[in-house]
Amino acid sequence: MTLSYAKYAVLIIVLALVQKTFVWLISFSSLNISPDLVIIAVAYIAIKEGKIFGCVTGFLSGLLLDLLSGSFIGLLALSYTIAAFVIGHFQNESDKYLGKYYFLLLVFITSLIGNFVFYSVYFQGTVITFTDIMLKFVLVSSAYTALMSLVYIFFPKKRAIGTA
Amino acid sequence: MKKFGTVILDLKEYLVLILLVVISLILIFANDNSQIRFMRAVAVTSFGTIQSGLSAIPNVFQLEKENKVLRENNIQLSNEIATLKEAKLENIRLGKLLSFKEKSGLDVLSVKIINKSLTQSRNTITLNAGEKDSIFINMPVITDEGLVGRIVTTSQNYSVAQILYNKDMRLTVKVQRSRVDGILTFDGTNNLILQNIQKNADVIPGDLVITSEYSNLFPPGIPVGTVSETGFLDNLFKKVIVNPSVNFQILEEVFVLKYTAGKEREELEKKFKNK
Numbered sequence: 001m002t003l004s005y006a007k008y009a010v011l012i013i014v015l016a017l018v019q020k021t022f023v024w025l026i027s028f029s030s031l032n033i034s035p036d037l038v039i040i041a042v043a044y045i046a047i048k049e050g051k052i053f054g055c056v057t058g059f060l061s062g063l064l065l066d067l068l069s070g071s072f073i074g075l076l077a078l079s080y081t082i083a084a085f086v087i088g089h090f091q092n093e094s095d096k097y098l099g100k101y102y103f104l105l106l107v108f109i110t111s112l113i114g115n116f117v118f119y120s121v122y123f124q125g126t127v128i129t130f131t132d133i134m135l136k137f138v139l140v141s142s143a144y145t146a147l148m149s150l151v152y153i154f155f156p157k158k159r160a161i162g163t164a
Numbered sequence: 165m166k167k168f169g170t171v172i173l174d175l176k177e178y179l180v181l182i183l184l185v186v187i188s189l190i191l192i193f194a195n196d197n198s199q200i201r202f203m204r205a206v207a208v209t210s211f212g213t214i215q216s217g218l219s220a221i222p223n224v225f226q227l228e229k230e231n232k233v234l235r236e237n238n239i240q241l242s243n244e245i246a247t248l249k250e251a252k253l254e255n256i257r258l259g260k261l262l263s264f265k266e267k268s269g270l271d272v273l274s275v276k277i278i279n280k281s282l283t284q285s286r287n288t289i290t291l292n293a294g295e296k297d298s299i300f301i302n303m304p305v306i307t308d309e310g311l312v313g314r315i316v317t318t319s320q321n322y323s324v325a326q327i328l329y330n331k332d333m334r335l336t337v338k339v340q341r342s343r344v345d346g347i348l349t350f351d352g353t354n355n356l357i358l359q360n361i362q363k364n365a366d367v368i369p370g371d372l373v374i375t376s377e378y379s380n381l382f383p384p385g386i387p388v389g390t391v392s393e394t395g396f397l398d399n400l401f402k403k404v405i406v407n408p409s410v411n412f413q414i415l416e417e418v419f420v421l422k423y424t425a426g427k428e429r430e431e432l433e434k435k436f437k438n439k
Contacts (some may be wrong), residue, residue: 017214059184063191067207073200074191081184085177109262121192 008045014059015041020068025153026148033140035148038065040115042084044152045099051088058084072104075121077113100153108146115142191290208259257417265270270383272306272419273297278322282412285352287329289313294321295422302381304421309333310387311375312418320430323420328356328388328408336379337388339341342366345376348388348406358404365402373406383423 015037027034037060041047046054057081066073087110097106115138123133172179194200232377252343261274275297279290293299295318305312305325313327326333328350337358344365346358371391377384389406397403 017211020211029300032322052180055177055180055184059188064207065206066191068211072192073195073204074188077183077191078188081181081188085181 006127008057012038012057012064016061016064016068019065030139031140034142035145036114036141036146037148038153039080039083039111039114039145040107040149040152042080043087043107043149044098044103046084046088046110047090047094047103047106049088050091051085054084054088054091055081058082072122076119076120079114079118082117083110086110086113099144103153104146107149108142111145112138113141169284188349197253211239225249261417261419263308263378271422273422274417275299275420276417277415280327280412280415282329282433283374285331285350287327288316289325289327289415291315291323291325291418291420292321296320298422299323299420300424302424304382304386304423305416305418306386306421307410307415309411310389312410312412312415314381315420325418325420328410329411329412335382335388336376337373338376339367339391340372340374342371346373346404347380349374354407356408358391358406359401361402361404363396363400367391367402367404371395380433383421 019037023034023037042054042058045057049057057075062077062080063074066076069076087106089142090106096102116134119133119137125135190291191200210253210370213384258274274291275291278288278292278434281289289305289312291299291305299318301315301316301318303315305314305327313325313330313333315323316326317324328335328348331350331352332348333348336345337348338345339358344361344367346361349357349359351357358373358403369391373388375382375386375393377389385423389408389411391404392407393405395403
């Protein structure tokens, strides 16, 4: 169990590093669209380990990204915590939901919730309308993140983190 | 108590959620806290160290793309620098001309040289202004540094000026310090020669040569050049070489002085000669 936790921690740190270092290579910066690799791992862990563990993982990984981002501290932690809690409901049939296309859908939902919470607070006090936030930021980024989770789907099952 | 414990256990997921949400909110509202700034500094430093190590890994596609962008930027910036340098030089030149115009109080017209010859024995410059701009034959051409020459031909929009390096140019001048008069000519090679200077005349290298009031074409006092070399031509006269005040090699803009010799004086002198 401890080994699994250590692997999750390493996974999150590596993904945070990739997110901060290389993700701009696959981002559409002019459209503010970039995938969120860390939330894919958070979704996986929440489905695999449940709400409590998912919440804590979401909180800590969000906090890590907050600390690195230079933006609000606590906002990504809040977004990831809520998203992980919601998606943790799917733990009961984790094998099913960690399967190919369910996972894609669940990553989309996790990202959608996370982005919704994040951008709703982030754009408070600006002139950007709710519809714009939803269409230009939340939906598009979530879809792109879900698309990136295809990497997990095509990842050899035996080498997946949770089955190690 | 046991029942309370059971309730807590049942709600533990929600309690954890509430706890984490509350911590997140506290963090959001305490963004300026010094401990948070410290934590952020530690996180950024740690990740920055790793990131700087990773940045050493070359990304071929990115490098190619970056290289292309840099090359394009380089060309663009080179063009911009060339344009800016040109504009700066033009600005300096025009600034000098403008300040000369203001200081001298003379009625002058600023014109651009569109063609010039410097390697022949009869050298001229072509100016982008002509009769339409009230430029007429014999008007002096000058810069803030000194005399350039005089207009010899005009059309509606252009004019041609004879410069000091022209064998047909004969200019009545005087040495400013000693008031010695002479005639400045071009020897057809490289030198401007001050003629008719007596052997015992007080002319030494460094003396400023200016236009003389004896001239029918030029107003007096315009710098022409400085004496660069003196020697003896024969038993009667000195050989005096003059270095022009104006650098003809880099000349781009000039002033045409709207000055014509007094007609009354000209007619009187003509009349006297005909007697």
